Amino acid sequence: MFGKAIIATVLGAVVTGGAVYVAANPELLEAKSQATTPDIPADDNVTGAEPQTTVIKNLPASDTTPQVITPDVIEDEQPFAPVLPEAKQLTERTVVTPPKVDIEIEAARLEAAERVENARVLAAADQQQARRTAASNLRRIMAQAERIGSIDLQDQAYLSAVEFALTNDDFRGAGSAMEALSQPQLRDTARSKIAVKYARTGKTDAAFKVIDQVEIDDLRDFMRLQVIEAVARRE
Secondary structure: OHHHHHHHHHHHHHHHHHHHHHHHOHHHHHHHHHHHOOOOOOOHHHHOOOOOOOEEOOOOOOOOOOOEEOOOOOOOOOOOOOOOOOOOOOOOOOOOOOOOOOHHHHHHHHHHHHHHHHHHHHHHHHHHHHHHHHHHHHHHHHHHHHOOOOHHHHHHHHHHHHHHHHHOOOHHHHHHHHHOOOOHHHHHHHHHHHHHHHHHOOOHHHHHHHHOOOOOHHHHHHHHHHHHHHHHHHO
């Protein structure tokens, strides 16, 4: 009991000493009150004022007072519109209209071309038919010439067969009729006719080759001259 009384006495002395110290120093109580009680900003929504955005800039260490900057209000701000590249101007193309072809003229042209082609085909067919007919007639002439008993008359018939064959450009038939001749002079005469025909149709080498086969020397030069004149006239 005596110990408890001593502890109570000590605690009472401490409390009394603290109260006396605070009473002697009132600024300590005021500083504590300011440190523990925060400033509450006014509610702008209650007064109806518009809220403002504040920006606090960091100032140098020597200036501890923050500065409040209010941004300028942009009036009549236009919406953002992207800048697009200008459209390239299209170049006008000159449209060339082909001339109208008269249907009747075109039809006439096609008809004329068809007639020419048909005529060519018919001419070729007629030429082939004419050659077949000429070859058949030459065989008949040769057959009838063989039946002639006189040598002189027979040679005349064969010489006529040579001329008939050359008229139809049948050089093979003319050569066969020429070989059937019995007299050398008449054979050379037939060779001369064949060589001149070759020369007139542009077969110059074949013409001089026939002249080289002439049997009578005295006739060869004269016949060669005939072939040369035929080639010169053609040129």
